[in-house]
Amino acid sequence: xxxxxxVWRQKSPKEKGRMEVYPAKGIHADMSFLEMxxxxxxxLASQGVEPIAFDHDCREGxxxxxxxxxxxxxxxxxxxxxxxxxxxxxxxxxxKIFIEPWRARAFPVLKDLIVDRSAFDRVIQAGGYVSVNTGxxxxxxxxxxxxxxAELSMDAAxxxxxxxxxxxxxxxxxxxxVAAKVSHLGLLPQGRVEARDRVQSMVKAMDQEGFGNCTNQxxxxxxxxxxxxxxFISLMNREYLKSSFQxxxx
Amino acid sequence: MELNPKIPDGPIEEKWDRHRxxxxxxxxxxxxxxxIIVVGTGLAGASAAASLAxxxxxxxxxxxxxxxxxxxSIAAQGGINAAKNYQNDxxxxxxxxxxxxxxxxxxxxxxxxxxxxxxxxxxxxxCVAQGVPFAREYSGYLANRSFGGxxxxxxxxxxxxxxxxxxxxxxxxxxxxxxxxxxQMHPRTEMLDLVLVDxxxxxxxxxxxxxxxIQSQAADAVVLATGGYANVFYLSTNAKGCNxxxxxxxxxxxxxFANPCYTQIHPxxxxxxxxxxxxxxxxxxxxxxxxxxWVPKKKGDRRPPAQIPEEERDYYLExxxxxxxxxxxxxxxxxxxxxxxxxxxxVGENGNGVYLDFRDAIRGLGKKVIRERYxxxxxxxxxxxxxxxxxxxMRIYPAPHYTMGGLWVDYNLMSNVPGLYVLGEAxxxxxxxxxxxxxxxxxxxxxxxxxxxxxxGDYLVSAGAQKFAADRPEFxxxxxxxxxxxxxxxxxxxxxxxxxxxxxxxxxxxxxxGMARTEAxxxxxxxxxxxxxxxxxxxxxxxxxxxxxxxxxxxAGRVADFFDFAELMCADALHRRESCGGHFREEFxxxxxxxxxxxxxxxxxxxxxxAGEGKPPRLHKEPLTFENIQLAERSYx
Numbered sequence: 023x024x025x026x027x028x029v030w031r032q033k034s035p036k037e038k039g040r041m042e043v044y045p046a047k048g049i050h051a052d053m054s055f056l057e058m059x060x061x062x063x064x065x066l067a068s069q070g071v072e073p074i075a076f077d078h079d080c081r082e083g084x085x086x087x088x089x090x091x092x093x094x095x096x097x098x099x100x101x102x103x104x105x106x107x108x109x110x111x112x113x114x115x116x117x118k119i120f121i122e123p124w125r126a127r128a129f130p131v132l133k134d135l136i137v138d139r140s141a142f143d144r145v146i147q148a149g150g151y152v153s154v155n156t157g158x159x160x161x162x163x164x165x166x167x168x169x170x171x172a173e174l175s176m177d178a179a180x181x182x183x184x185x186x187x188x189x190x191x192x193x194x195x196x197x198x199x200v201a202a203k204v205s206h207l208g209l210l211p212q213g214r215v216e217a218r219d220r221v222q223s224m225v226k227a228m229d230q231e232g233f234g235n236c237t238n239q240x241x242x243x244x245x246x247x248x249x250x251x252x253x254f255i256s257l258m259n260r261e262y263l264k265s266s267f268q269x270x271x272x
Numbered sequence: 273m274e275l276n277p278k279i280p281d282g283p284i285e286e287k288w289d290r291h292r293x294x295x296x297x298x299x300x301x302x303x304x305x306x307x308i309i310v311v312g313t314g315l316a317g318a319s320a321a322a323s324l325a326x327x328x329x330x331x332x333x334x335x336x337x338x339x340x341x342x343x344x345s346i347a348a349q350g351g352i353n354a355a356k357n358y359q360n361d362x363x364x365x366x367x368x369x370x371x372x373x374x375x376x377x378x379x380x381x382x383x384x385x386x387x388x389x390x391x392x393x394x395x396x397x398x399c400v401a402q403g404v405p406f407a408r409e410y411s412g413y414l415a416n417r418s419f420g421g422x423x424x425x426x427x428x429x430x431x432x433x434x435x436x437x438x439x440x441x442x443x444x445x446x447x448x449x450x451x452x453x454x455x456q457m458h459p460r461t462e463m464l465d466l467v468l469v470d471x472x473x474x475x476x477x478x479x480x481x482x483x484x485x486i487q488s489q490a491a492d493a494v495v496l497a498t499g500g501y502a503n504v505f506y507l508s509t510n511a512k513g514c515n516x517x518x519x520x521x522x523x524x525x526x527x528x529f530a531n532p533c534y535t536q537i538h539p540x541x542x543x544x545x546x547x548x549x550x551x552x553x554x555x556x557x558x559x560x561x562x563x564x565x566w567v568p569k570k571k572g573d574r575r576p577p578a579q580i581p582e583e584e585r586d587y588y589l590e591x592x593x594x595x596x597x598x599x600x601x602x603x604x605x606x607x608x609x610x611x612x613x614x615x616x617x618x619v620g621e622n623g624n625g626v627y628l629d630f631r632d633a634i635r636g637l638g639k640k641v642i643r644e645r646y647x648x649x650x651x652x653x654x655x656x657x658x659x660x661x662x663x664x665x666m667r668i669y670p671a672p673h674y675t676m677g678g679l680w681v682d683y684n685l686m687s688n689v690p691g692l693y694v695l696g697e698a699x700x701x702x703x704x705x706x707x708x709x710x711x712x713x714x715x716x717x718x719x720x721x722x723x724x725x726x727x728x729g730d731y732l733v734s735a736g737a738q739k740f741a742a743d744r745p746e747f748x749x750x751x752x753x754x755x756x757x758x759x760x761x762x763x764x765x766x767x768x769x770x771x772x773x774x775x776x777x778x779x780x781x782x783x784x785x786g787m788a789r790t791e792a793x794x795x796x797x798x799x800x801x802x803x804x805x806x807x808x809x810x811x812x813x814x815x816x817x818x819x820x821x822x823x824x825x826x827x828a829g830r831v832a833d834f835f836d837f838a839e840l841m842c843a844d845a846l847h848r849r850e851s852c853g854g855h856f857r858e859e860f861x862x863x864x865x866x867x868x869x870x871x872x873x874x875x876x877x878x879x880x881x882x883a884g885e886g887k888p889p890r891l892h893k894e895p896l897t898f899e900n901i902q903l904a905e906r907s908y909x
Contacts, residue, residue: 050546061548064772079512079513087342107656132821133482142339143339143340151447152444154398156319156722159394159398160397162393168408169409176437183339
């Protein structure tokens, strides 16, 4: 298969970027999207052109490092799929493919297709945890957790922190990411103790990082590689509202 | 050099307790005066950094990924073992200890493994308290499953994403300490050298992967939790960025490298589909609970699997190991798959696979049950191969997955270099020559949460561990060395890409130092690696500059170290004239083709000392003594 790639190239955070066109020739349908880029990069390097920089690591859909907007869709056309698990058989021979980085004020471009997602880490640092020191935990079966709570919590905990939800949102909102963490911990008895403060500080950190608001378009759920449901956003909104009226824990 | 493992005296059940009492403590008010560097943020690194910061130490944490949450522990699927005996099925600390020592083919250190089994329960307690959403029964209590050939159900799991959930627990604990200002986090930063002052580990040299800036970092102790070296094979189940540079640089500074030839080849991975393949994907071992493994009996049988009648199929694991069958341990299953493929019986376009067939399980249990058990894995398989495993048997083949070898450490997890600690997959101590399923997560977290926080204080207050001096000339020297190496790589401007060298190196290592090794093959590998290495330093093309984000340069440095490491791995495999666990020397096998250990001559840890560029490394031996478990031939027949 042959493709015409239109790729965002940007030397550094300060310089202006532009789209460049590169041919991708002799691509096998069983190659992953990133393997196709590897082939293109090997070709560029041997012509003395600097290869296209892109983030990737595990290449099995779990680390959350890969991050490409492909033909306008974060992680490309397949549902519930990361870029690294997208295969070229899903494209048509001869197709034009546009490849861009995540676009959001809170995710500045570092180079080519690589963006800085440290804003997500700072949101977690603001409260996305249970404050338990090593050694202070009680015996694991002390507190039973209803199976459906554990399952629902796991649905939210499956978030890989890739940022596709932000990239897909016209407001660059991080509500799905933050809601997933607030719900993962808030649905478990171990996380309830700090639920009130957690939602307040995480939402505050989210706003400070420059993420926008949610206007219920559900683009985030549509591109989420782990198919995390927007219903967690409602759960977080409820938690937030409740926490605003709740007196501090005594 | 004398290798002192510092194993405490007394009965094995009391060693850790006695030792903890004897370890010197650091006064709580003094802890904040000590700075500790932790490299790597996987299960071992993140849990160590968080726990040390909670104790009050100043911690500096480093990872090459854009966030500490992405370390490759995240990809572990199956579960984590703990001797809780929740299922009342006869499990105990001693049984977990026994299974791990036997599974490791009697090449691990008894005292370390016993301690690992002892703290396994605390890990589950800690993770539950952090909000890890483990699988539960309807009663609300924790669920378990049996895993990787164990005869008890001691594996805790969170769907097929146990590694992810445990890592997020550790990452969140770390994030809390970063938020509190107790840990200074350096993501997208790679360690390129270790700095020794008066023989003690007192710092590292790093490169900022965004700006390219090379800096030195000083501390009172250095902790390496940088994972394994399976990417020496190029194709492995590791993440693309996983590398051996940190531990290999430490080796070059005097830390001993133990048992580099012990590598684990996982039996159930999706076979490579072409020469463009960039990594291999693991399919959870749990599939072997219901799938049956077979190949056609006739060579070159190209019929679709459904048309091959029962009597023309060879269910070779069931035939060879009637009592364990398809659940035989990883090393044995992998080797058997290689044997049948080498004999020309392999299936798929490239003949590099064996069938893992669910036909009988679907007939017996129904499609619905199979979908409930393995639905996500079947979907993943279909996503990658475009074949429906409910209709057509899966094709699988072994792939490099985990490395048991690593830097030598004593009972305190300190290497022979004072002040240098090594945790998790990066050290060598607990898995011997073969690791059992669901034990890697256990070891990473045991080291970081429950062992290092006790043992590191003993070093910090000991004589000789003086305060660091960042202005010492050793720091400048290490910086100059790293800058020199970086500019050398950039100045070659040859014709071949870094990846083309890495692929070629990987195929040499895989063909001669993979699932089966021979003296002639290893010697051939050593000469091929040397030739390729010299070509690399003459003809590699690293585009771009050093003072910018440059992924080719990052890879070039890692591959350069893999060349030297591959030579060490092959030398170790050559010297170990026996077969044990993942190390199978064709010359040393029983009449039935099983691994033949030589306990008289090789019951030791082989720890290698760097002797200078171009010189053969020096071997040191730590004898292994088994006082609690009798040395026996491992049999799964």
